[in-house]
Amino acid sequence: MTDTEGSLAEPSINTDWMHQLKSITLHVEGDPPPMWPDGASEEYRAARRKLAEAEMALRDQVEAVAALRRALPAGAVLPDFVLTGDGSVRLSELFGEHRELVVYHLMFHPDDAEPCPMCSMWVDGFHGVAKHLTQRAAVAVIAKAPIDKLREYGERRGWQGIRLVSAHDSDLPRVLGVEGSRGGQFPAVSVFARDDDEGIRHVYTQSADFGDGSGRGIDLLSPVWQVWDLLPRGREDWHPHNSYAVSPSRA
Structure with missing residues (x-):
């Protein structure tokens, strides 16, 4: 490994778990990925397929933007x-x-x-x-x-x-x-x-703001916003604050 590949002391990557976990080894090739349970209407299924196409297009756009970021000339x-x-x-x-x-x-x-x-x-x-x-x-x-x-x-x-x-x-x-x-x-x-x-x-x-004053400049770096975007209600006008407990609860 050369110095430009990250850490000088970066550990080797162990992917043995991919060939050991039953959750992976019991997969059957061709099984469709889950998008709806039994009982979903055809209207829902059609809309969900259309959404999946948009989600894949978003993935491709994110990859394209990341490539542009990596291709930036040497900075100051x-x-x-x-x-x-x-x-x-x-x-x-x-x-x-x-x-x-x-x-x-x-x-x-x-x-x-x-x-x-x-x-x-x-x-x-x-x-x-x-x-x-x-x-x-x-x-x-x-x-x-x-x-x-x-x-x-x-x-x-x-x-x-x-x-x-x-x-x-x-x-x-x-x-x-x-x-x-x-x-x-x-x-x-x-x-x-x-x-x-x-x-x-x-x-x-x-x-957090772009040059034109619009927001969401670094939202992709916070899982909170990504999860809120999955909800039927979306983000609404929710904002975090420093007063509620952030330590994980113990069951």
Whole structure:
């Protein structure tokens, strides 16, 4: 494996389970995938088939967009910004042994008591799959709030499994455009790559809003919105907040 393929210490992929699980080995080739139970009307079946065609077209569009993203030219070379974690930590140190770094820019102004509830929901999702994400890339959450305030909130929220870093005294948010002219914070995701010859390169940044002001810029990164879109009622006007419990209940 070369350095450009991800982590320098990336473990080999074991797919033996695909040939061991009865849930897979008992499949019969040609069995149709489930889309309705017995008793579904022909009207429902026809509409569901049409929806399946649209869903497959959406899948193909998502794949095409991902290919365009991967084909972006080399981005700008960035300074090795000094941030705050366990003492001072440089942006380059967040990579660890990986070649790529994914950052969620948490909307948490230094004067706010808590971050944006929408951002909290997104980080809940990243935290839940962090063990999987870090098999391929480094992951960190960066906020403008001071490190003590950020960590105190992270402990209450249960974010012990994801790296929290403060950009309180750093120009990183301003340089990336995730901080406005008056200090307002933008929720966004950024990707960086480590270049052996030139240092750290910016790869991609996308805010929760697109450049035209429309939303849903990073909705695909949150499972909550995807599940709400499955419901007959859709998303409606639901918004998350920081006051309800996020710890999993025990049966």
